[in-house]
Amino acid sequence: MNELISIVLSKLNYWVYIALMMVGLYAMIAKNNLVKKIIGMNILQTAVILFFISIGAKTNATIPIIMHGHAGESHAVHAADFINPLPHVLMLTAIVVAVSTLGVALALVIKLYQQYQTLEEDEILEQLGDE
Amino acid sequence: MIWQIELIVLLIVLICGIGAIMVKDLLGAAILFGAYSFMMCLLWAIMGAVDVAFTEASVGAGVSTVLFVAAVFRTSRRTKD
Amino acid sequence: MKILKIVTVLLFGGLLIYFTLDFPPWGDPQAPASMHVSPRYIERTIEETSVPNIVTAVLADYRGYDTMFETIVIFTAGIASILLLRVLKRTKSERQMYRHVPTGLTLRIEKGFGPPPGSKDFERIDLMWVPYDLIVKTGSRLIVPFSQIFALYVIAHGHHSPGGGFQGGVILGASIILFAISNNLRSSFTLISEKLAVLLCGLGVILYAGTGALCMFFGSNFLDYGALSHILGVDPVTARSHGILMVEIGVGICVMAVMVLLYYNLASAGRHDEGL
Numbered sequence: 001m002n003e004l005i006s007i008v009l010s011k012l013n014y015w016v017y018i019a020l021m022m023v024g025l026y027a028m029i030a031k032n033n034l035v036k037k038i039i040g041m042n043i044l045q046t047a048v049i050l051f052f053i054s055i056g057a058k059t060n061a062t063i064p065i066i067m068h069g070h071a072g073e074s075h076a077v078h079a080a081d082f083i084n085p086l087p088h089v090l091m092l093t094a095i096v097v098a099v100s101t102l103g104v105a106l107a108l109v110i111k112l113y114q115q116y117q118t119l120e121e122d123e124i125l126e127q128l129g130d131e
Numbered sequence: 132m133i134w135q136i137e138l139i140v141l142l143i144v145l146i147c148g149i150g151a152i153m154v155k156d157l158l159g160a161a162i163l164f165g166a167y168s169f170m171m172c173l174l175w176a177i178m179g180a181v182d183v184a185f186t187e188a189s190v191g192a193g194v195s196t197v198l199f200v201a202a203v204f205r206t207s208r209r210t211k212d
Numbered sequence: 213m214k215i216l217k218i219v220t221v222l223l224f225g226g227l228l229i230y231f232t233l234d235f236p237p238w239g240d241p242q243a244p245a246s247m248h249v250s251p252r253y254i255e256r257t258i259e260e261t262s263v264p265n266i267v268t269a270v271l272a273d274y275r276g277y278d279t280m281f282e283t284i285v286i287f288t289a290g291i292a293s294i295l296l297l298r299v300l301k302r303t304k305s306e307r308q309m310y311r312h313v314p315t316g317l318t319l320r321i322e323k324g325f326g327p328p329p330g331s332k333d334f335e336r337i338d339l340m341w342v343p344y345d346l347i348v349k350t351g352s353r354l355i356v357p358f359s360q361i362f363a364l365y366v367i368a369h370g371h372h373s374p375g376g377g378f379q380g381g382v383i384l385g386a387s388i389i390l391f392a393i394s395n396n397l398r399s400s401f402t403l404i405s406e407k408l409a410v411l412l413c414g415l416g417v418i419l420y421a422g423t424g425a426l427c428m429f430f431g432s433n434f435l436d437y438g439a440l441s442h443i444l445g446v447d448p449v450t451a452r453s454h455g456i457l458m459v460e461i462g463v464g465i466c467v468m469a470v471m472v473l474l475y476y477n478l479a480s481a482g483r484h485d486e487g488l
Contacts, residue, residue, distance in 0.1 A: 007233070014232040016141055020148055022225040027152040030217040033210040035157050035203065039164050043148050046171050046191070053180045058246065059239035063179050064266040065373070066258055077258065079251035080241045083179045085266040086250045089275060091183050092267070093282045096378060099190050100289035103474040106202040107296040110481050113206040120211065181374040182267045189382040194471055197389060201479040201488055 013054060020047040032121045034112065038105050045098040049091045056084035064088070137177055144170045157203045157210055165196035261452045263371045271376065272456040276435045280420050283463050287413050290470035294410070297482035311337050336398075339486060352394035359387040367464045371453065377460030378467055385471025397480060397487025406476065406484065409469045416466025423458050 024047055027040025064085040066077060109119065116124050147167035151160050168191030176184040236243040253270055263269040271279055311318045313335055367380030392400035424435040432439035437455025438448035446454070479487040 010237055011232055011235070013238050014235060015229055016145070018225055018228045018232070020145060021228070022221050023145075023148050023152070025224065026217070026221045029221065030214060031152060032212045033157075035199075035206075036152055036160065036210070036212070039151055039160055039199075042164065042195070043151070043167070046168065046187070047148075049183070050171060050174065053175055053178055053183060054238070055243070055245050056180070057178050057239050058241050061179070061241070063181050063374075064254070065181075066264045066266065077255050079246075079254045082254050082266070084246045084250045085253060085270055087245070088180050088183050088267050089270045091180075092186055092271060092378065093278060095183070095186050095190055096282050096286055099195060100286050102195060103198060103289045103470075103478070104292050104296070106198055106478055107293045109202055110205050110478065111296055114481070119206055182265075182376065182379075185374050185379050186382075189379055189386065193386050194382060194389070194475075197386075197393075198474060198478055201475065204479070204488055205481045 014051070017047060017051045017054065020050070023047075034109050034119045034121065037121075038102065038109065041105070042098060042102060045094070045101075049094055052087045052091055052094075056087035058083050137174070140170055140174050140177065144174060155210055155212075157208050158200065161196060161199035161203055164199060165192050168192045168195065260449065261456070262449050263453050263456060265371055265373065265376075267374075268370045268376050268456065268460070272459050273437065273452055276424070276459065279459070279463070280424070280435070283417055283420055283466050286470050287417050287466055290413055290473040291410075293474050293477040297477045298484075299482040309337050309339060311335050348394050352390055356387050356391050359383060359390075363387065363464075367460060368457075370460050371456070377463035380460075381464035381467030382471060384464065384468040385475075388468075388472050389475045392475065392479075393488055397476070398485065401484070404469075404472055406473070409473045409476070412465055412469035413473070416462045416464070416469065419462030419465065420459055423455060423462070427455075 021044055024040045024042075024044030027043065028037050031037055031040065058080070061081055061083045064082045066082075112124070113119055116127055118124060118127075144167060147163055147170060151163040151167055154160050154163065168187060172184045172187040172192065175187065253274060254266060257263065257266050257269045261269050261273055263273075308321050309318060310321060318337070363380045363383035365380075366375040366383060367377055370376035370380070388400065388404055391403065423437075423440075426443075427436050427439040428434050430439035430442050437452040439451075440455050441448045441451035444451050444454055476484060476487075
């Protein structure tokens, strides 16, 4: 019982991030409104980015900017003092892709509204089925 | 960092995320999404990812919320679901 | 149907939770993610590129090819919003509102009619026009220039502090969006017209790819900034730092133009006459 509690406490961080991802996934699948689906897509994207950033964290380490670095001094830099910068770089690209996808998705939503006068998925499917 | 701060911010993130998909007013959902994005930025700054937090603050809590509000302005505001 | 969706989500979540039982403890310095490539980046970035901000150095120099395609992705998003939404046929909208400036009278004119041509007393206003508001206009007039200076600072200091090309570009775009929201959308077209925004988009990508091609002219690989030391006259390490700066400026210009284009097309639904 004690080891079960210790397992839960050490992994609780990851489980909360996975719960956030599932909130986003549920909004994408189960909601009828198109704008709610887009909000769910963005929640899923930011939750995945949070998951990645949490992998690169290190205890007792500082942010990945080297102090007194540009003066040409060469005191040794230990990799264990700095937080892993590689997930940060990949997630910067992921945020850019997320905002691009958001822009195009909202443009599609406006076009759909101009065509069908509604944003609910079941009403659009009905109008499509009538044609 | 202090784990109590991290826990509180994580709880606010979860509540904002669930709230953004549950409200029936699309403008309210857009504003809650902006708040969710800003709390995410705080969480990343706590974990030491300062570049990513800067980007999310300017993109998510800035431009992304404005684009949502512009799209809701051009379409309808109520939703049944 | 709803039950099926909830079951799918729960199943997926349960599967992911089962996978996390294999993960290393949170914050472990010996985790496999921190063991192979990233110690080399952390330890060697000062002697190879002399840029203290490790994230900027990895983003623009070690993984510069990736960042070039990210710039192309955001350029594509701006162009796609034009192609999807833009309406070029100037059909007049159903009703337009005009305001007679000397008396302050607002008129709603139906389709087919218009004010007498050549008269300067009538100005076109939005359908959701509000009267002149001192606080909004003064506040935005104060904030816009300072935020633009801050954005240029963020781009230029990407080497030493958190920041870089992308963040500065978004703040520049946001300052123009603020001007467009507080005043008319039409008055913001005099600042940055659509043609200028599209040209700036392309200019940003050309700046990035052009820096990489310039490095190829001197015999090195694509995007190997050490070759720029031939034209800049400094040693290769400083040349890499300057190459990173040039590339970040390209990214910043492209991102600013795309944010402005996205806002123009979304707020006016492609017609470019009225906005938020």
